[in-house]
Amino acid sequence: MVDADRLQLRNADGLTEAEFLARYEPGQYERPSLTVDMLLFTIEESALKLLLVKRKDHPYMGCWAFPGGFVGIRESVEEAMYRELKEETNVDRVYMEQLYTWGDVNRDPRMRVVSVSYMALAPKTALRPSAGDDAQEVAWFTVEKRPLLDYDGEGLKNEAYLLSLTSEDGSVKIAYIVTERKRKNGVLNIADTHLELFPGTTQRLAFDHQKAVNLALERLKNKVNYTPIAFNLMPEEFTLSQLQRVYETLLGKPLYKANFRKKVLPMVMETEKKTENVKHRPSQFYRFNPDYKED
Amino acid sequence: MVDADRLQLRNADGLTEAEFLARYEPGQYERPSLTVDMLLFTIEESALKLLLVKRKDHPYMGCWAFPGGFVGIRESVEEAMYRELKEETNVDRVYMEQLYTWGDVNRDPRMRVVSVSYMALAPKTALRPSAGDDAQEVAWFTVEKRPLLDYDGEGLKNEAYLLSLTSEDGSVKIAYIVTERKRKNGVLNIADTHLELFPGTTQRLAFDHQKAVNLALERLKNKVNYTPIAFNLMPEEFTLSQLQRVYETLLGKPLYKANFRKKVLPMVMETEKKTENVKHRPSQFYRFNPDYKED
DNA sequence: TCAATAGTGTCTGTCAGACACTATCGA
DNA sequence: TCGATAGTGTCTGACAGACACTATTGA
Numbered sequence: 001m002v003d004a005d006r007l008q009l010r011n012a013d014g015l016t017e018a019e020f021l022a023r024y025e026p027g028q029y030e031r032p033s034l035t036v037d038m039l040l041f042t043i044e045e046s047a048l049k050l051l052l053v054k055r056k057d058h059p060y061m062g063c064w065a066f067p068g069g070f071v072g073i074r075e076s077v078e079e080a081m082y083r084e085l086k087e088e089t090n091v092d093r094v095y096m097e098q099l100y101t102w103g104d105v106n107r108d109p110r111m112r113v114v115s116v117s118y119m120a121l122a123p124k125t126a127l128r129p130s131a132g133d134d135a136q137e138v139a140w141f142t143v144e145k146r147p148l149l150d151y152d153g154e155g156l157k158n159e160a161y162l163l164s165l166t167s168e169d170g171s172v173k174i175a176y177i178v179t180e181r182k183r184k185n186g187v188l189n190i191a192d193t194h195l196e197l198f199p200g201t202t203q204r205l206a207f208d209h210q211k212a213v214n215l216a217l218e219r220l221k222n223k224v225n226y227t228p229i230a231f232n233l234m235p236e237e238f239t240l241s242q243l244q245r246v247y248e249t250l251l252g253k254p255l256y257k258a259n260f261r262k263k264v265l266p267m268v269m270e271t272e273k274k275t276e277n278v279k280h281r282p283s284q285f286y287r288f289n290p291d292y293k294e295d
Numbered sequence: 296m297v298d299a300d301r302l303q304l305r306n307a308d309g310l311t312e313a314e315f316l317a318r319y320e321p322g323q324y325e326r327p328s329l330t331v332d333m334l335l336f337t338i339e340e341s342a343l344k345l346l347l348v349k350r351k352d353h354p355y356m357g358c359w360a361f362p363g364g365f366v367g368i369r370e371s372v373e374e375a376m377y378r379e380l381k382e383e384t385n386v387d388r389v390y391m392e393q394l395y396t397w398g399d400v401n402r403d404p405r406m407r408v409v410s411v412s413y414m415a416l417a418p419k420t421a422l423r424p425s426a427g428d429d430a431q432e433v434a435w436f437t438v439e440k441r442p443l444l445d446y447d448g449e450g451l452k453n454e455a456y457l458l459s460l461t462s463e464d465g466s467v468k469i470a471y472i473v474t475e476r477k478r479k480n481g482v483l484n485i486a487d488t489h490l491e492l493f494p495g496t497t498q499r500l501a502f503d504h505q506k507a508v509n510l511a512l513e514r515l516k517n518k519v520n521y522t523p524i525a526f527n528l529m530p531e532e533f534t535l536s537q538l539q540r541v542y543e544t545l546l547g548k549p550l551y552k553a554n555f556r557k558k559v560l561p562m563v564m565e566t567e568k569k570t571e572n573v574k575h576r577p578s579q580f581y582r583f584n585p586d587y588k589e590d
Numbered sequence: 591t592c593a594a595t596a597g598t599g600t601c602t603g604t605c606a607g608a609c610a611c612t613a614t615c616g617a
Numbered sequence: 618t619c620g621a622t623a624g625t626g627t628c629t630g631a632c633a634g635a636c637a638c639t640a641t642t643g644a
Contacts, residue, residue, distance in 0.1 A: 003499070011352045017404075020353035026406045030368040031326040034409060057306045058315035073325040073407055077398025097484065101396040101411050103372025109312075111321045112368055114329060116396050116409075189392065204298070241596070258598065259634060280595040281641035536623075553625065554606060575622040576614035 032103075032112040036081045037068035037209070039099065039117060039216045040089065042124040043233045046245045047142045050165065050213065051088065051129055052205075054137040059109045060206035064141070064165075064174065068115070081118050088138070089129050094122040095232035100190070100215055107208045117212045119219065121232040141165040141172070145217050146252060148177065162198065163214055165205070174203045176210050190215065224250045228267050231288045237271055239283040240264065267292045327398075327407040331376045332363035332504070334394065334412060334511045335384065337419040338528045341540045342437045345460065345508065346383065346424060347500075349432040354404045355501035359436070359460075359469065363410070376413050383433070384424050389417040390527035395485070395510055402503050412507045414514065416527040436460040436467075440512050441547060443472065457493065458509055460500070469498045471505050485510065519545045523562050526583045532566055534578040535559065562587045 007017055015023070040051040052064040067088040071080040086092050099117040107113065129138050148160040161178040175198035195210045205213070223229045230246050244260045268286040275282045302312050310318070335346040347359040362383040366375040381387050394412040402408065424433050443455040456473040470493035490505045500508070518524045525541050539555045563581040570577045 005497075006355070006357055009353075009356050011356055015353065017353045017356065021404055024405045026328070029365075032329050032366065032368065033321070034327050034329065058304075058310065058312045060301070061304045061306055061312065062301055070324075071327065071398070071409075073327065074400060076400050077396065077409060080398075098395060100393060101372065103366070103411065105369060105371050109316055110319045114366075114372060114411075116398065202300075239596085256633090256635065257596085258600095258636085259632095261597075263633085275596095277643085278595080279643040280593080281597075283596055534623085551606090551608065552623085553627095554608080556624075558606085570615095570623095572616085573622080574616040575620080576624075578623055 030112075032114045034071045034077070035068055035113055035115045036071055036077060036084060037066040037115050037117040037212065038081060038084055038088070038120055039066055039212060040085070040094075040120040040122065040127075041143075041216070041220070041233070042122055042127065042140070043246050043249060044124045044140070046249055048144070048249050049124075049140040049168075050143045052139060052141050052165070053088075054139070055206055056136055063204060063206040064139075064172070065206035066117070066209055066212070067138075071116075077116050081116075085120065089122075089127045091122070091126055091128070094120050094126070095229070096120045099212060099219065102208055102212070104208065115207075117216075119216045121229065123233055123235045125235055139167050139172075141167055141174075143213065143217065144252075145178070145214070163195070163210070163217070164198075165213070172203055173201070174205060175201045176214075178214055220250050221252070228288065228292060231267070234288075237273065237285040237287050239275060239285055240268075241283055243268075243286075325407075327409045329366045329372070330363055330408055330410045331366055331372060331379060332361040332410050332412040332507065333376060333379055333383070333415055334361055334507060335380070335389075335415040335417065335422075336438075336511070336515070336528070337417055337422065337435070338541050338544060339419045339435070341544055343439070343544050344419075344435040344463075345438045347434060347436050347460070348383075349434070350501055351431055358499060358501040359434075359467070360501035360504055361412070361507070362433075366411075372411050376411075380415060384417075384422045386417070386421055386423070389415050389421070390524070391415045394507060394514065397503055397507070399503065410502075412511075414511045416524065418528055418530045420530055434462050434467075436462055436469075438508065438512065439547075440473070440509070458490070458505070458512070459493075460508070467498055468496070469500060470496045471509075473509055515545050516547070523583065523587060526562070529583075532568065532580040532582050534570060534580055535563075536578060538563075538581075 010016055011020060013020075038051075042049050042051075051067060053067050055061050055063050055065055067084055069080070069084055071077055075083065081096065082092060085094065085096070096118050099119045101114065101116045103114045105112060107115070129140075143163075143165055145161050145163045148162050159180050161180075162175060163178050164173065164175040166173050176195045177198055179194045181192050181194075190211070193211070193214060195214060197204055204210070220229070224247060230243070230250060233246055234243060240261055241257075243264060244255060244257065247260065247264075248255055267289055269289045271285045271287055273285040275285070305311055306315060308315075333346075337344050337346075346362060348362050350356050350358050350360055362379055364375070364379055366372055370378065376391065377387060380389065380391070391413050394414045397410045397412065400407060402410070424435075438458075438460055440456050440458045443457050454475050456475075457470060458473050459468065459470040461468050471490045472493050474489045476487050476489075485506070488506070488509060490509060492499055499505070515524070519542060525538070525545060528541055529538060535556055536552075538559060539550060539552065542555065543550055562584055564584045566580045566582055568580040570580070
């Protein structure tokens with residue numbers, strides 16, 4: 001019905017919507033707390049890096065975690081995410097997409113917390129990570145996921161992977177074994193993915209954050225093939241070789257140069273510039289072609 | 296660090312994690328309410344159908360909405376979803392995947408409510424929708440999204456669509472115009488999609504539910520191409536012609552029979568049965584092949 | 591001239607799209 | 618025999634994969 005009509009409707013108590021809302025008292029039942037978590041990825045020296053902060057207090061004190069925080073009652077979930085981004089990196093516009101909402105009952109030992117995670121991508125040069133007002137330790141971790149051959153010995157195609165996060169100085173290394181099993185109708189689901197700490201690993205991520213890292217890597221790997229998402233990791237101008245290294249990092253495998261160029265050519269525009277003072281043939285700089293349409 | 300070490304750590308107040316948790320008092324700041332919403336799709340007579348309930352009270356009294364409800368403090372978000380599913384349809388296992396979390400501040404005029412939406416797929420025969428304990432009206436709506444040619448007259452490729460929901464008896468028809476604009480790096484985002492009521496439409500969906508319908512249709516259309524997700528809409532045994540009609544409905548376009556069969560053949564297994572008493576050549580029944588692997 | 595990386599040409603096999611054909615039932 | 622739907626054979630062009638080749642710089 002049209003809004004004009006609808007607003008005249010009276011409910012079982014004889015109230016219009018306006019009257020109902022004026023008298024509405026939210027129930028006093030317990031509500032979960034709601035947080036946002038940011039998985040901010042960048043690329044540097046052909047490595048995929050993720051921004052993590054070290055927790056200064058319980059729970060998971062001393063463990064590394066995603067930057068994030070509580071959603072205020074007067075801000076949207078997305079606004080909370082951008083506020084966190086600004087606090088952590090001093091930038092206010094990067095590519096961002098919602099990743100997943102984590103709702104297990106005991107994922108935070110303090111109390112019930114549901115967390116909405118976002119994946120953000122940015123070129124490293126655009127970012128100036130800073131300790132927030134709580135002066136926590138912040139660091140970039142190189143993220144890698146590679147097949148674990150013959151891990152469970154069942155002779156199946158690779159269904160086991162090693163997911164590792166390494167701090168830039170190499171002092172912290174966190175590793176998980178990821179195993180995946182498809183269920184009935186062949187569609188891979190969150191619940192079909194199992195992560196456990198790699199034997200001998202002395203560090204872990206806080207909460208259930210390892211699951212979000214794994215999910216984000218899978219989504220990146222998928223999307224890079226059929227969307228221009230990788231350009232969000234590039235500076236304004238870049239060479240095709242640089243772009244190829246980014247694709248190879250995200251996909252975890254080498255690509256043929258000629259084929260790669262044919263594939264990305266419709267997405268880019270040549271610029272006037274070339275690399276200079278290199279001891280080999282100079283390479284052309286390109287930029288993203290904003291008129292590019294998928295299909 | 297290993298858990299054994301970590302649990303000995305003392306924070307700034309000199310407390311171990313166990314001591315910290317024993318004394319922890321959740322803050323009394325306001326929290327959003329958290330709900331789950333279920334978009335349950337099925338297929339009947341070559342039409343894609345969505346289960347909706349009619350709201351009996353404010354807000355949006357008289358409008359149609361997804362079945363859903365509040366997430367209890369002692370149940371996971373996913374458990375809440377399965378509880379709703381059971382209440383609405385008397386089944387407890389269907390294909391289900393998380394769709395999106397809606398976090399705008401004013402999406403519910405009563406109070407702050409954040410909603411996690413799920414998309415569920417099931418063959419119609421498996422379902423027995425029932426009015427829940429609140430005895431609300433429940434109905435299947437045929438969902439269609441088709442291109443609106445030359446809608447904004449800018450001569451661009453179709454970026455405008457008509458999204459319509461029609462009740463089975465045809466008495467209720469809800470229609471929206473969907474317009475999409477891609478932003479900078481070409482990746483389509485939720486915020487780039489705009490929905491408005493089709494001029495003259497006398498009904499609307501409750502809350503921001505129209506956005507979730509549109510998002511679910513897009514996800515279905517994408518996934519049907521590169522996953523076996525459509526089999527979740529089929530009965531155990533089906534003919535390839537039935538399967539083709541489902542694909543055509545989801546994709547919104549006709550497919551060539553020979554090509555379709557080549558594509559789906561690796562996903563299915565022949566059964567012993569054929570259709571009987573049809574006045575044309577009988578057709579083979581197939582079932583999903585659980586050993587099918589993507590790639 | 592050489593090392594190093596940029597960039598191109600082209601063959602191959604696979605697969606989606608298009609279409610014409612054959613097969614098998616009831617009436 | 619005919620109408621109707623099931624099911625197959627095959628040509629085409631597009632494109633991913635593989636690889637060999639040429640181009641341009643500094644040293």
